[in-house]
Amino acid sequence: MALHSTHEVTVEWGDCDPAGIVYYPAYFRWCDQSTFRLFLKAGLTRDDMSGGQWREGPPLVAAECSFRRASQTGEKLVVDSHVSRFGNSSFTITHVFRDATGEIAAEGSETRIWARKEGDARTLKSVPIPDEVRKRLSG
Amino acid sequence: MALHSTHEVTVEWGDCDPAGIVYYPAYFRWCDQSTFRLFLKAGLTRDDMSGGQWREGPPLVAAECSFRRASQTGEKLVVDSHVSRFGNSSFTITHVFRDATGEIAAEGSETRIWARKEGDARTLKSVPIPDEVRKRLSG
Amino acid sequence: MALHSTHEVTVEWGDCDPAGIVYYPAYFRWCDQSTFRLFLKAGLTRDDMSGGQWREGPPLVAAECSFRRASQTGEKLVVDSHVSRFGNSSFTITHVFRDATGEIAAEGSETRIWARKEGDARTLKSVPIPDEVRKRLSG
């Protein structure tokens, strides 16, 4: 069992390229936005920015997406996101994009670790996923 | 007299829209990048991020750009940037974009203030432009 | 009298910069998105892409925006857009961004011309604004 959140995105004119279809990095923006909303729905703050700087949260270690159907300006896509794997410090969020016909347009995942900043923004230390985060995202 | 810096940008596939020409917010990214380089050339750090958070620098108060010639994927544009006006706390940077033929493709400006953070990231206090900044950008 | 449309945007994590506030080119993306929606509300297609290529529509000749209050990740802004000036071939759309408190966060405008493609994507010919467009956007 895992908490799911859904997020509707509109394919904007500026998301598309000269071929008239979505420029693919946009799907990764939408994945990131959808993870943000999954945390919100779970009652969690994804990134601890207290004191004006990033202190703790889930930075990416890997991301991938496969593209099944090209989408065009004005289309609406629904992204369904949930945590599909919990490790000790790392976890995977799966994102499924469906178009208005219900067909899968794209399917991606993000692998993130739970980390705290030590020193500068480049020095992150992985830590176990907090129990509260694990519990709330499990739904 | 003002210090000028020039910066070549390549119009990328992902900078263009379904009409096959630059999606206009890209020009503002290029203006911001060019202001960053103008500070670098002057031997200045544009934004003080010491201690892991933004402390002082020149946030935007206004930006504008006029577009004369549409550019396409693969074209190279040269942006020439300089401070065209110094006030007490505010200053204006003018950016001129020329294409490979030397024609002006776009012309923009950014009005920025010198500011320090007080409290959270939204609470900025304008302060006089530091003498060193004024002197170095004057060339 | 002019037709108004309103469009809510969420300030995303990826719209913000290391200072923790909106990276300003994002406001221009939102202006463009809002113009797209204004046309939709008027029952118009903004860009004629029939036959797989851009044929007719309102490219930008100038854009400007002034920034009053910095916004942060997760904030919702409402953009209110309307045509504030009609010329023969050119027209201006005014965009007002308000934050959750109702305060103006930013205020911008786009000046566009009505144009048709002649030859390649860079060769645009300005034409009078079609009566139907003028009428429907006048509300």
Place this chain on the structure above:
Amino acid sequence: MALHSTHEVTVEWGDCDPAGIVYYPAYFRWCDQSTFRLFLKAGLTRDDMSGGQWREGPPLVAAECSFRRASQTGEKLVVDSHVSRFGNSSFTITHVFRDATGEIAAEGSETRIWARKEGDARTLKSVPIPDEVRKRLSG
């Protein structure tokens, strides 16, 4: 043996997020830009846009990237790209990002198919990779 191309990217202020490090979709923009340059170096046009519309080229079917070291504003990364696999219609481009110390900052790949447009922009038909493309990208 495969043709390699290298492409230096500067991490821009606007490429970074409130944690002060690269917002990850930027890596995919850089992968796409690097594939574009690999084709250029091979003396090939990646996308056939003759007649003002996309007709033939290599759209994405999948992309992935793993992130090893976070990068910050002003850093320069060198992307080394080459075709690491040729199928009949599909092929994979591998992209390795190194920072100024020579360490791998990120490593990604794009899987693309060779396709022609049939009908609208969403209807793509995969075709065998042209011999000339295969030969020139093999170096």
